[in-house]
Amino acid sequence: MRGHRYLLNKIGWAFFTIVFVILLNFFLFRVLPGDPARAGLRDPRLTVEAIEAIRARFGLDKPVINCFETLNPLRLGSCRVNPLQTQFFIYVGNLLRGELGISYHTNRPVAHMLVERLWNTVLLVGAGQVLSIFIGITLGIIAAWKARTTIDYTALVGSLMAWSLPTFWLGIILLFIGSRQLGLPIAGKVTPGGNFANMWEEWLDIGRHLILPTLTFTIVFVGEYMLIMRSTVLDVLSEDYILTAKAKGLSTFQILKDHALRNSMLPMVTIIALNLGFTVAGAIQIETVFSWPGLGQSIFEAVGRRDYPMLQGAFLLIAVSVILANLIADLLYSYLDPRVRAS
Amino acid sequence: MPAAFADAPLLLDVRHLSVDYVSRGQPAAHAVDDVSFVLRxxxxLGLVGESGCGKTTLMLSLMRLLPxxxxxxxxxxxxxxxxxLSLSEKEIADVRWKEMAMIFQGAMNALNPVRTIGDQISEVIVRHNIAGNKAVLDGRISELLELVGIPANRKDQYPHQYSGGMRQRAMIAxxxxxxxxxxxADExxxxLDVMIQAQILELLLTLRQKLGLAVILVTHDLxxxxEICDSVLVMYGGVTAEYASxxxxxxxxQHPYTQQLLDAFPDLSNPSDRLTSIPGYPPRLDALPPGCRFAPRCSVAFERCHHEQPPLYQLSQFHLASCHRVESE
Structure with missing residues (x-):
């Protein structure tokens, strides 16, 4: 019963946060200057009718939420409009149908563009995160168990260096080494114009393209995970119940696996969830360096083109994924630590 | 040796045990110095002394669990x-808990907060291959919990769902x-409050009777x-001050430290007596005085005490004390 209340409470808060983000996200892009029609104004060949047509196409001819002649909602002024015909409610209505508007740049639905890019990013980020979490946690546990030995210091210095490397710089260096020494592809997701006999070969080609960006991603994140895991495990190893476990005659491996790991995973879960949420946004730097057609790259391009609907959609996607990742972390937390369920 | 135990089989024989703490660039701290005792x-056996006199270090070294x-x-x-001390790591791990188990002070921290009580008990039974199958294992856990007065149906609960006294009893189970x-049993x-304290001690006595258990009770509560000990080892600054029934x-x-320790304890038959305290502090283990370790705080110390460490004098068949005054008597 208590468990249910905890669950509902967390889900409720996630829902409210998403509603707030939708509001903020909508008005943020209405406050920013510029729209495609105004950009077109500089072109003398564009007729007034054409400009009006562009505005109508993107729904910019409608009032944002009302005419704002007065702030008193009871006296809406002369240009009273049907609230359902304002940009805000049209936006919310579209959102409920899963539509995120039309890109100023490509004239295609933003939702379609985001979904295409999302899978590429998930592929890259997923591979990188799984690798860096696995390696980082393993290294962290080993370093903590071998604290203040050569193994520990080597792992510590290595992780600090990896963590402090600028991502784009590391990407360029790996790109250079990987393409020259190992002959790996340097850009994109598949070889352009490639002709593949079967799906297996196509995936092999994608895999080869994935190696360098994934490696960059892993190196960037592994240091962070290792350092945090090391310090948490060190804390846990000084707890009394670890001494109890030793006194029980358990082996080093059993102590680490059954007593240290689960207790140390608590802070890790939070950090991993936060990172996962943010990296759905795409490792913008990595995708740009390696021309990986992911979300990050398209956000980077959309900023340059002032493609507001695209950015608005991407921001919403990022925010929702961060909120969901946090929700999952909260739920995992209550699974890992029975004390959370009780309070 | 108290008469009742002179014939009982000898379980543990600790002879001239010394433990140092070493850290780089600092003199070694002699936490335990030449301590001997037996357990039948x-x-x-009560192990008594102020905080920092080496009690816990001595106990941890018995199971080779020193930091x-x-x-x-x-x-x-x-x-x-x-x-x-000559066993390999693997051999000593087999001895731990199976032949010598430990109850730590503060069971809140000595139990893993994210695993159930039953799970933590079953872990050690499985480790030492005591129970053959799941049913026997479950039966054993229920039996153990009921032995210490915890309903068996609470074995799937976590430590935070237990009260302080129950946690300590679960630790005993x-x-x-x-x-x-x-x-x-290290403190x-x-x-725990006095009522629960009495329950736990009562439990230890019952278990001794039922199971023939030998107990080393580390405490500073005289x-x-x-109430429950047969013999007492008084430690001061890492050495044996007095060891007797x-x-x-x-x-x-006979040792002035024992005498002063007893004086510092409230006497219910003479409630009007003022409590006395021992002036000064226990010695730092990395900077011990050259003579008797208690000499700087001793009210009856004389010249010799300050530069010659007293050996353990045998006063009777089972009474040892390390004090120069004992010899002159």
């Missing part, structure tokens, strides 16, 4: 004639899981010692 079947800075520099620990010969009642310690203490 069914005996309850990495701790070094056993001399001595023997014989358990049923087998020298524990866990200590008994492999039917050990010896249980080391098992420190964090009331507890008088509980009667001798209370009725005929």
């Amino acid at each position: 079947e069914g005996e309850i 990495s800075a701790g070094r056993i520099v001399a001595g023997r620990v014989d358990l049923l004639g087998r020298d524990l 866990m200590a008994l899981a492999c039917a050990p010969l010896i249980v080391i 098992p009642t420190t964090a 009331g507890v010692v008088a 509980v009667n001798t310690i209370y009725n005929n203490p």
Whole structure:
């Protein structure tokens, strides 16, 4: 019963946060200057009718939420409009149908563009995160168990260096080494114009393209995970119940696996969830360096083109994924630590 | 040796045990220096002394559980004639808990907060291959919990769902899981109120009777010692101050430290007496005084005490004290 209340409470808060983000996200892009029609104004060949047509196409001819002649909602002024015909409610209505508007740049639905890019990013980020979490946690546990030995210091210095490397710089260096020494592809997701006999070969080609960006991603994140895991495990190893476990005659491996790991995973879960949420946004730097057609790259391009609907959609996607990742972390937390369920 | 235990089989024989703590760039701290004692079947030995006198270090070294800075520099620990100090890591791990279990102070932290009580008890039974199958294992856990007065249906609960006294009893149940010969109880009642404290001590006495358990009780509560112990080892600054039966310690203490320790304890038959305290602080283990370690705080110390460390004098068959004054008598 208590468990249910905890669950509902967390889900409720996630829902409210998403509603707030939708509001903020909508008005943020209405406050920013510029729209495609105004950009077109500089072109003398564009007729007034054409400009009006562009505005109508993107729904910019409608009032944002009302005419704002007065702030008193009871006296809406002369240009009273049907609230359902304002940009805000049209936006919310579209959102409920899963539509995120039309890109100023490509004239295609933003939702379609985001979904295409999302899978590429998930592929890259997923591979990188799984690798860096696995390696980082393993290294962290080993370093903590071998604290203040050569193994520990080597792992510590290595992780600090990896963590402090600028991502784009590391990407360029790996790109250079990987393409020259190992002959790996340097850009994109598949070889352009490639002709593949079967799906297996196509995936092999994608895999080869994935190696360098994934490696960059892993190196960037592994240091962070290792350092945090090391310090948490060190804390846990000084707890009394670890001494109890030793006194029980358990082996080093059993102590680490059954007593240290689960207790140390608590802070890790939070950090991993936060990172996962943010990296759905795409490792913008990595995708740009390696021309990986992911979300990050398209956000980077959309900023340059002032493609507001695209950015608005991407921001919403990022925010929702961060909120969901946090929700999952909260739920995992209550699974890992029975004390959370009780309070 | 108290008469009742002179014939009981000898379980543990600790001889001339010395433990140092070493850290780089600093002199070694002599936490335990040349301590000897024996433990027989069914005996309850009280280990008494101020904080920092080496009690816990001595107990941890018996199970070879010292932190990495701790070094056993001399001595023997014989358990049923087998020298524990010469065993390999793997062999000592088999001895731990199965033959010598430990109840730590503060059971809140000594139990893993994210695993159920039953799970933590079953872990050690499985480790030492006591129970053959799942049903036997479950039965054993229920039996253990009921032995210490915890309803068996609470085995799937977590430590935070137990009260302080229950946690300590669960810890005792866990200590008994492999039917050990010896249980080391390191201040098992420190964090508990007097009622629960009495319950826990009562439980230890019952278990001694039922299971023939030998107990080493580490404490600084002399009331507890008088109540349940058979023999007492008083430690000061890492050395044995006095070692005798509980009667001798209370009725005929010879070491000034023991005497002052007893004076510092409230006497219910003379409630109007003022409590006395021992002036000064215990010595730093890395900067010990050259003579008797208690000399700087001793009210009856004389010249010799300040530059010559007293040996352990045998006063009677089972009464040892390390004080120069004993010799001159």
